[in-house]
Amino acid sequence: MKTKITSKELVAPVFNIQRFCIHDGPGIRTTVFLKGCNLACYWCHNPESRQAEPQLMFYTDRCLGCAACVAVCRTGARRKDGSRIVFSPEVCQSCFACVAACPTGALERCGQQMTVAEVFEEVVRDKPFYETSGGGVTVSGGEPLLYPDFVRSLFLCLKQEKITTAIETAGAVSWKNIKTVLPVTDLFLYDLKSAGEKLFRKATGGQLHLVLENLTELLDARTRLIIRIPVVPGFNDSPSQRDLMVKLLKKLPGRFAVEPLKYHQMAQGKYRALSLPAPRQEISARQAEAAYRETVAAFRKAGLPVLSV
Ligand code: SF4
Ligand code: SF4
Structure with a gap:
């Protein structure tokens, strides 16, 4: 006789559970990184997240x-x-x-397959830190919304403990996947990598129109949302790309904050450890800083609600 898998027995590939994070949503958080991604951004900071297999x-x-x-x-x-x-x-x-x-x-x-119950057991240990700091648990990746049932089930367990939840997503998934987690997600950290369809496809292999359709749906549903923009010198930091992004952001419905993210080269060692070629482009820390500052200034000038470090 087949035994039915309960929601706490659902599994997903996890490659890291990082405690005491302060950049993945408000307060002190634990971030659960799920392995597997449907995009291939050439500057990827987590190359170990791309492939779902260990x-x-x-x-x-x-x-x-x-x-x-x-x-x-x-x-x-x-x-x-x-x-x-x-x-x-x-x-x-x-x-x-x-x-x-x-x-x-x-x-x-x-990477290893973990059940919802195993992940829950690990993240619930820091409940006192979440309570005192206004933090909670963030699920990131890879693309965590490739595993919507797993995320929903984990978030339901967290909700029972009154722990707040956040998802970091690139949004290039079916709306059905997002809908599955919507009622149990307190905050979406939503990546927007480019405002141009062609450039987006070239740099990530994905479809920008899908990302934007999902973003509009989420904003229409009055979801709490931060749009995160990785500022990659040579990709989306030119004045014309910035103008395009400002225009796009100003047209979006509903309320949201915008958080530009500074490019860094800290993933080089991980590329080497995986025997993968590192991103071709050499970008200095000074270039990354300048591109970030200029983007923050341009967004502020345009009256966008910018979060910055
Ligand atoms: S290198 Fe050899 S021992 Fe190590 S994981 Fe691969 S097959 Fe197994
Ligand atoms: S040769 Fe290097 S990688 Fe292999 S077991 Fe010894 S220390 Fe580890």
Whole structure:
């Protein structure tokens, strides 16, 4: 006889549960990062979130060359080449035997299936911090709305504990997915990466019209919402792109705040650990800062309700 899966037994791939976050909504928050994304932004700060399946991450700077991983790897994905340890991701079968064998933490497993009950148990521990700071739990990714039933079920559990909820989404999903979580979500942190359809498609592989249709629906439903704009030098920081964005934001219905996000290069090590090519474009911290400041100033000048650091 088949046993019915209860909502607390629903699973989703989780790659991180980060406590004491202060940038993913109000107060002190725990952010649950779900793995898997339907966009491919070339500047992505979380490359480990793109693929839903678990992945091996190899931090070469922590490797002592002891070859314990080579001894347990049955596929030859890890081998010795002189004094160097090399990794061939194309033959890795993600058994993670090497992770257990590594004495230095140079190898890490990224991503595991967790049930709603397991995630809830972990995030509820910080309830006192949420209460004293006005914080709560944020679900991010990847794209968390690829797992709407999981998120809804987790948020229902949190609501029973009077813990507030937020979702960080790029909005490039079916409205049905958003509708599933709408009644149990206190705040949407909604990414808007570009105001031009062509540019959006080129940089992310997604469809801007879908993002905008969902955004309009959410605003019409009087959802509490912050529009977050990653300011990427060379992509959306030119005066013409900025003007286009201002025009688009001013046309939107309802109430919202706008939060430009500063570009940073901190993901470089994660690209290396995943054996992925890092974003081609070299962007200095000074360029990123200037683009961010100019965007904040332009949005303020246009009378938009800007949140900034
Ligand atoms: S995860 Fe398994 S197959 Fe992949 S490198 Fe490690 S031991 Fe080899
Ligand atoms: S087991 Fe760890 S430290 Fe030893 S060679 Fe492999 S990755 Fe390096």
